[in-house]
Amino acid sequence: MGAVFAAMMRREMALAWRGRTDVLLALSFFVVVVCLFPFGIGPEANQLRAIAPGVVWVTALLASLLALPRLFEHDLRDGTLEQLLLSPEPAVVWVLAKVTVHWLVTGVPVALFAPLLAGLYDLQPEVLPLLAGTLLLGTPTLTLVGAIGAALTLGVRSGAVLLALLVLPLAVPVLIFGAGAVEAALGGVSYTAHLALLGAGGLAAVALAPWACVAALRLAVS
Amino acid sequence: MMGNDRGMDATPGRRQRWRQGIEARQRAPRSLWRFAAPQQFYPLAGRLAPWFAASAALLTVLGLYLAFFVAPTDAQQGEVYRIIFLHVPAAWMSMFLYLVMAFWGIVGWVLNTRLSFMMAHALAPTGAIWCFIALWTGALWGRPTWGTYWVWDARLTSQLLLMFLYLGYLALTRAIEDPRRADRAGALLAIVGSINVPIIYFSVQWWNTLHQGASVSLTRAPSMATVMLVTMLIMAFAAWFYSIAVALWRVRTIILERERHTDWVAAELDRLAARERG
Numbered sequence: 001m002g003a004v005f006a007a008m009m010r011r012e013m014a015l016a017w018r019g020r021t022d023v024l025l026a027l028s029f030f031v032v033v034v035c036l037f038p039f040g041i042g043p044e045a046n047q048l049r050a051i052a053p054g055v056v057w058v059t060a061l062l063a064s065l066l067a068l069p070r071l072f073e074h075d076l077r078d079g080t081l082e083q084l085l086l087s088p089e090p091a092v093v094w095v096l097a098k099v100t101v102h103w104l105v106t107g108v109p110v111a112l113f114a115p116l117l118a119g120l121y122d123l124q125p126e127v128l129p130l131l132a133g134t135l136l137l138g139t140p141t142l143t144l145v146g147a148i149g150a151a152l153t154l155g156v157r158s159g160a161v162l163l164a165l166l167v168l169p170l171a172v173p174v175l176i177f178g179a180g181a182v183e184a185a186l187g188g189v190s191y192t193a194h195l196a197l198l199g200a201g202g203l204a205a206v207a208l209a210p211w212a213c214v215a216a217l218r219l220a221v222s
Numbered sequence: 223m224m225g226n227d228r229g230m231d232a233t234p235g236r237r238q239r240w241r242q243g244i245e246a247r248q249r250a251p252r253s254l255w256r257f258a259a260p261q262q263f264y265p266l267a268g269r270l271a272p273w274f275a276a277s278a279a280l281l282t283v284l285g286l287y288l289a290f291f292v293a294p295t296d297a298q299q300g301e302v303y304r305i306i307f308l309h310v311p312a313a314w315m316s317m318f319l320y321l322v323m324a325f326w327g328i329v330g331w332v333l334n335t336r337l338s339f340m341m342a343h344a345l346a347p348t349g350a351i352w353c354f355i356a357l358w359t360g361a362l363w364g365r366p367t368w369g370t371y372w373v374w375d376a377r378l379t380s381q382l383l384l385m386f387l388y389l390g391y392l393a394l395t396r397a398i399e400d401p402r403r404a405d406r407a408g409a410l411l412a413i414v415g416s417i418n419v420p421i422i423y424f425s426v427q428w429w430n431t432l433h434q435g436a437s438v439s440l441t442r443a444p445s446m447a448t449v450m451l452v453t454m455l456i457m458a459f460a461a462w463f464y465s466i467a468v469a470l471w472r473v474r475t476i477i478l479e480r481e482r483h484t485d486w487v488a489a490e491l492d493r494l495a496a497r498e499r500g
Contacts, residue, residue, distance in 0.1 A: 148414060152407045156397045165393055166411060169386040170418050173425035180429060201421075208417075215331075216410055219403045 004089045008097035015074075016105045022070060023105045030063040030110050034117045045122050052121035053131060053182035057175055060110045060135055061142060065167060067106045068146045069153075069160045071098065072217065076154055082221045091214040099147050099210070107139030127185045137198045138178040144202075144209035145170050151216035174201060258335045260477045261486050267470040267477075274467035281460035288453040305363045307453055311461040313356040313377075316384060317419075319349030319465060323391070324416035327409025337473075339405035340480065342412060343395060344472035348465050350388035357381055376427035383422050387415045401480060 016023060037055050038048060075081040085091055114135050115128035123131070149167040153159035181194035257263045289307040296303040323342045330338035360378060361371040372378065391408055398404035481487045 145414075148410075152394060152411060153397075156394075158397065162390075162393055162397055165386070166390040169383045169390065169422070170414070172383060173418075173421050176425045176429040197425075212410055212414055216407060219406050219410075222403065 001090065001093050004093050005097045008094040009101055012098055012101035013104075016101060022067070023109065026063050026067040026106050027109050027113065029066055030059055030113065031117065033059045033062065035120065038121075048121045049123060052118050052123045053127075053179045053186070055121070056114050056118055056131060057135070057138075057179040057182075060114065060139065061168070061171055061175060063110055064106055064139060064142045064146060065164055067102070068143075068150045068163055068167070071102055071147060071150045072154050072220075076220065081217065085218060085221055091217070092210045095147070095210045095213050095217070096206075099143055099213075102147070103140050103143040107143055108136070111135035111139060124186065127182055130185050130191070131182050134178040134181045134195070134198060137195060137202060138174045141174050141198070141202045141205045142167075142171055144205040144213075148209055148212045148216060151213045151220060154217070154220040174198065177201070258333075258337050260337050260340070260481055261484070263337055264474055264477050264490070267474050271467045271470040271474075274463045274470065278460050278463035278467055281456050281463065285453055285456040285460055288449065288456065293450050293453050294447060299367055302363065302366045305359050306450075307457045309356060309359040309363060310454055311458040312352045312359065313381060314458055315461045315465055316349055316353035316356050316381070316388075319345050319352065320384060320387065320412070320419065321416055323349065324409075324412040327412045330405065330409050331413075336405070336480070337477075339409060340473050340476045341469065342409055343405070343476055344469045345465075346388060346391050346395070346408075347472070348468050350385070350392060352461070352465070353381065353385045353388055357385060376423070376429075379426045380419075380423045383426070384419065387419070391415070 034055060037051070041047060041051070072081060075084070084094060111132050115132050118128055118131055119125075146163075146167050149163045149170075152166065153163045156162060177194045177197045181191040181198070184191040184194060257266055285307065289304055293304065293307075295301055323345045326338045326342040326345070329335065330342065357378075360381070364373065365371050391411055394411055395404045395408040398407055478487055478490065482491075
């Protein structure tokens with residue numbers, strides 16, 4: 001089982017490296033959209049500081065959504081997915097490996113870039129590590145829940161838009177606790193409860209989402 | 223139990239009893255399981271739906287009479303509070319029907335019964351409509367009492383997200399062309415959504431209290447007069463029966479559409495056409 005997980009990780013990493021423009025595209029989307037808000041709202045520093053955690057979090061959510069359709073699409077098109085599902089290895093293992101790599105190449109870069117961009121919003125430097133931390137803690141849940149949506153809409157016409165409609169309402173709790181932790185820190189309130197809830201959500205998603213994802217994948221290829 | 227008895231040391235008498243049991247079950251006219259077959263359920267739904275519709279109509283007339291002519295004017299809100307008799311049942315039904323949908327989804331996945339998925343399909347539009355009515359009447363009620371159509375109150379927000387969940391279900395099941403996949407994918411989504419509904423509700427509640435002290439709260443209503451409560455319950459039952467009736471009629475249409483390749487549907491369609499010609 002560990003060998004399957006490792007082999008799938010290696011394969012996905014190699015694929016991600018060869019298609020690295022895709023990864024950069026999601027990241028650039030994140031950067032551009034975050035930079036877009038001041039144009040719509042105005043350059044008033046106090047206002048920007050107030051909306052910074054929310055803007056960064058919402059944009060991270062959208063960037064994660066943008067990359068999701070690719071998660072299973074290639075494998076469906078060239079038949080790999082069918083072979084993987086036919087293999088005697090437990091499907092949950094390789095699905096988890098795929099999702100992990102997807103998070104490593106989409107979620108982690110966004111989390112690492114977020115403090116830089118929050119600097120543009122004049123966010124206090126003390127909360128920047130917390131912002132990155134909440135993103136690191138919250139984006140796995142987004143990827144896992146998103147993977148269910150990606151599997152459900154796999155091969156469906158206008159699947160990408162459908163995916164957004166399915167996943168975004170389910171992502172609201174993560175958004176609330178992620179952005180809420182930073183805002184609590186800014187307000188001088190304890191934010192450990194937010195982090196605990198984010199982590200709990202992540203653990204629940206790791207435990208449950210791969211099963212739903214596998215069920216949806218089996219439907220997609222049947 | 224029976225499976226263990228079979229073969230091993232089953233005496234002829236036991237085996238015979240076992241066989242008789244199986245045959246009796248196959249013949250059993252009273253077993254509810256036979257209604258899991260669309261062909262059996264179709265006429266049953268046709269017989270039940272008018273009764274539920276009639277009860278719904280009767281209760282609505284009674285409920286509206288009580289709501290407009292018997293229930294006293296509210297001391298704080300005046301006449302406008304009467305929208306509660308539509309608003310609250312609609313909100314209840316929208317939440318309840320989503321859970322029923324998820325329930326049929328689970329039944330379908332576990333027992334592999336097509337009819338369960340069809341029931342989930344049939345319930346979704348009704349649930350979405352209740353959700354919309356709850357939001358709409360809430361906005362109309364909010365304007366005169368709170369001075370605004372919308373506040374980001376925890377209940378309003380989670381109701382809005384429930385609306386999105388319904389839309390997601392409807393969009394997904396209609397976008398997938400293969401009915402088998404559409405059924406199961408929709409059921410999976412409904413199950414995932416129903417796990418999320420309480421999480422969304424509590425997170426939204428917490429979010430709301432974090433941002434601002436709730437300036438307007440729906441829970442401040444003082445203890446209701448009994449007649450108001452009774453009226454609301456009557457309206458809730460009316461909404462309930464209406465939902466059942468509409469779902470049954472809708473599931474009949476779905477059955478006809480799905481089973482159109484079978485002989486009995488062809489015969490049924492001929493019968494319907496003949497009746498229409500008079």
